[in-house]
Amino acid sequence: MASSTTTSEDALRRALAERQAAVDAQAEAVRALKAAGAAAAKTEVDASVEALKALKVEAGAAARRLQAAVGAGGGGAAREEMRQAVVNTLERKLFYIPSFKIYRGVAGLYDYGPPGCAVKANVLAFWRQHFVLEENMLEVDCPCVTPEVVLKASGHVEKFTDLMVKDEKTGTCYRADHLLKDHCKEKLEKDLTLSPEKAAELKHVLAVLDDLSADELGAKIKEYGIVAPDTKNPLSDPYPFNLMFQTSIGPTGLNVGYMRPETAQGIFVNFKDLYYYNGQKLPFAAAQIGQAFRNEISPRQGLLRVREFTLAEIEHFVDPEDKSHPKFVDVADLEFLMFPRELQLSGESAKLVKLGEAVSKGTVNNETLGYFIGRVYLFLTRLGIDKNRLRFRQHLPNEMAHYAADCWDAEIECSYGWIECVGIADRSAYDLRAHSDKSGVPLVAHEKFSKPREVEKLVIVPSKKDLGLAFKGNQKMVVEALEAMSEKEAMDMKAALESKGETNFQVCTLGKDVVITKKMVSISMEKKLEHQRVFTPSVIEPSFGIGRIIYCLFEHSFYTRPSKSEEEQLNVFRFPPIVAPIKCTVFPLVKNQEFDDAAKVIDKALTTAGISHIIDTTAISIGRRYARTDEIGVPFAVTVDSATSVTIRERDSKEQIRVGIDEVASVVKQLTDGQSTWADVSFKYPSHIGPQGDQE
């Protein structure tokens, strides 16, 4: 938040955010209920739609109140303005650069410039420390180019799509849901002749937009006469467009490949090797950091919806019968904003909940999932994400894949609203099973029993001789069908054969029933000793959108404060030292040999200590130089004002201490490593209110 924001405005903003959250929740509740599809739920759906409308009206009122408070700028406008201030600073200081800018760029592709690249490297290094090192995860690094067979097994070839319409004359493509959304919004905002019924209908469409099928979307587009926005030409029917970048592996053009849409598949296909590497013990986690690709139809939302991005993903493999976690106690006492399904469905907002309670009450499905939610919370807040603008939202039933046991998103609030930045899902055994089936390689784990266990097992023994006599060339199909019977089918047949001597039996592969007689098959339940259990592990997957986290971090870290003269607002990023792109700047106060020499000594010591820093010898005022370094979030500034000692200034408090030249590197190292706080060193070293402070 900009420091100029008044308290009442803050309160209003918060109220607005809460209302908006409630609106979102209602919309999601409507979707959930629709998806449940039960006719009985219909009334409730209608009620929800009504509630939603009421909430939207209320949100509108809150927005107007905020607008009044902020003045002419307005609520949405204030958000927009704040975003512009951040984005301008980010682009001016090269945190980001639109890729291939001199060729007018490509939508949805961005470069990280020097400070952005350093922040990214720092975030990833901390991710490695916090997850891979502390949890002893097995990190892997797989290629982006992926053969089709892998992504067929995962379902991406079939299902990783958005619905698209084409301008029938020019061929320009649009996302079908975006056009319908824009149309409804514009009508609602600008068409003063709209009847209340029509308005209600349009609002309903907006509420259920994400659940419309291609046919339903197409029908609405036709009904409302929506045309291509640029040319007013008619549009094609909506059809699914696969969002993967397709390519061809090798020179023949016959081997289709894709740029991976996520890094997870590379881990799943390696499960067998990783399980052996881990001494055939569960649970264990594998992790991967890497590029992923998504060929968006028409990217919006600037830095949040891009065509290439860095993912950091963890696949934690666990026995489905035991999802407890030995270190859950370490996070059980954490308390933060959680937004479980029930609160969303009842139109309430996220609430402060203790993680231990959420798991013990069953709100969160299991300890392992809970443990990762806690670790993600610690990761994000230690990076500098504001804990008041971070919530964990549970997926509604219709948002989750059918196989998922439970699913929570870490959502961070920024000027675009609540943004999903980390997904934490219990995906059960789905992924490993899919690749087992497709590849024919069993991706399973074994549990050796300390002593063998007795189990009853169905044993079906077809008599090939008798079946051959009866069915000749069809014998093989009948044998296979008999062997494939479920326990119930087999026991029914056994009973029929024992009572009647024969029974009809459907053989799908023959497309007809055959008569099975008693001598053709023996069916029994036999007791066996089993020495181990073979099972497909469950997967708990925390998946981090690194670019989104970084963007939200930029918004949360940004503030402005007046310059000394109060003539202008200065930009500051309050990055914690761990994230800051550069840990300290060294300024010789004035240009002379003595100070330059001292700066060189410090430069060398900082380099040896591995501390990223810059030496700024430009001949501008020290105040200007401080402002320049604040604007890229450098936490400490070393001003060389004598040949023996220097001052170190902390960015946010602007306090200064005096330190001997030979101690500078070690003090900065302690501060940036997290071994000491500013308070610690302020206590130890004399504070300084020197001439250079006056110039700020």
Added chain:
Amino acid sequence: MASSTTTSEDALRRALAERQAAVDAQAEAVRALKAAGAAAAKTEVDASVEALKALKVEAGAAARRLQAAVGAGGGGAAREEMRQAVVNTLERKLFYIPSFKIYRGVAGLYDYGPPGCAVKANVLAFWRQHFVLEENMLEVDCPCVTPEVVLKASGHVEKFTDLMVKDEKTGTCYRADHLLKDHCKEKLEKDLTLSPEKAAELKHVLAVLDDLSADELGAKIKEYGIVAPDTKNPLSDPYPFNLMFQTSIGPTGLNVGYMRPETAQGIFVNFKDLYYYNGQKLPFAAAQIGQAFRNEISPRQGLLRVREFTLAEIEHFVDPEDKSHPKFVDVADLEFLMFPRELQLSGESAKLVKLGEAVSKGTVNNETLGYFIGRVYLFLTRLGIDKNRLRFRQHLPNEMAHYAADCWDAEIECSYGWIECVGIADRSAYDLRAHSDKSGVPLVAHEKFSKPREVEKLVIVPSKKDLGLAFKGNQKMVVEALEAMSEKEAMDMKAALESKGETNFQVCTLGKDVVITKKMVSISMEKKLEHQRVFTPSVIEPSFGIGRIIYCLFEHSFYTRPSKSEEEQLNVFRFPPIVAPIKCTVFPLVKNQEFDDAAKVIDKALTTAGISHIIDTTAISIGRRYARTDEIGVPFAVTVDSATSVTIRERDSKEQIRVGIDEVASVVKQLTDGQSTWADVSFKYPSHIGPQGDQE
């Protein structure tokens, strides 16, 4: 080298390597001379080919001598065997995994498994420290997906190709040069009826293989009756295949994109922004680490020729008129194997040369290029590359692009021969000019003069009125042609007009000569004051193939030693701590509560210190556990044999010291950070020859 190698074998190997180098050099010399293309050089080429043959014979003899020394295994076979031992260990310990293995993989794609991934992360972290941090480089991070226009400007769309032939019936593709090479080699090795003339011809083809055009290659394939190796079907004529993975950006299918073949272009297109970010000062360097892609026709050479790989590239921008480097003195005294053009052309081997001399004698074109050669040498040897198997080879004139000023490859010797791992090229102004031309955005630097300089400038002022009267509709073309005259053309015209009053003038765009009279144009040289110089910077580009460096590092670090019982050979990787995937292993000597508790305390302290480690509590002998940790190159093993103190064992010497439990983390940190050597800590702490040592 395997520790079992005898000294005489070593010497022979070295002799063989030298002979092979000489052979390579001759082959390159032949190519260079051919490329020079001068008829006068013909005799010399022939002489070189003869010399080459002689050297090949000699190399053969050396190989036979080595074979005799090693025994049945043989020279090439010994290399092959050594490679197999390394690769087996690498794959078994999951340093590498063939990607998508359960689907039978994809040629040329590999995963890094847990220890490989850690080594890669360590190499990249050291690269960042050694180059980006120490040299204050501007690191950027650009997307892999790249629009066609960028790669048209860089020349990749037109020229990034290999020559390919297709099986005319099945469509299977082959690299044309590979088939011809295989044919010649097989004939030479196996056809005992080969006439000496034919043998000479085949050897000549092998020597000039890389310089053959598509037509020449096609003619040879026809002449020798080479057919598809798998089917014996006839082959198509060779044609160029572009090695970039092609894709389509956005949904229309109209915007062609490629997966970048190098990271450099992302830096070049950002030059303008980066130059401003650097305060409009030269020199400065930008750096990028990222994935690059190359759709090989049929990948060979295992881990060295892959379809996706990590590059780390530096683009150092410098004033073409001043390529001195202030820190060159820091590397001038380094002495290492250099292989300049002259030595290659005269058939000699690489020689130890002092870098300072190589620059002062002009062998290396300039100080900045020399500085980077020195820094690359330090980088590679500090990683653990054997300095005796590392050489800097200068490109021969025919290997270099026409615009390049000078070019050196860091080549590392491994079982595949001398492999190019880092290219260090002075690419002059080529890349920035190419993107300036294509984009219309000037990518230039400015040098402000301290006082304005007087320069003479050509001024051509066409009289549009007179030209319009004379040429009507063609006036514009004539004006443009006049303004485009070079200084010489203009001064010639001026002289002609002054002496004769008129002159003929060719206007290309009109396709004819016109008559220009004196009043139609004024031409003069005028003195002007210039305040700055505007120029395109030169680029010096060190480009690192990270995967190749890592693979060579694995071969250089690998050795075997007998187990205590001498019953088996144990594998060891002698990684320096900076590279080691895991810095230490903690073993409780026997399973009891006291030791487990101590191990937990150490575990926690190591995690806090950010030291990657594993706790091995398996109930196998300590000797086996040491062997297991040696095999992935863990430098230090901590054995918990009491509740108060432990032993630390160094991997290669197998020496042990005794250290208090509370000191373990700090001792290991000092050792792995490079603050202390093993000798330092051995001096400080008591050495230990304990019971667990006996079990090894």
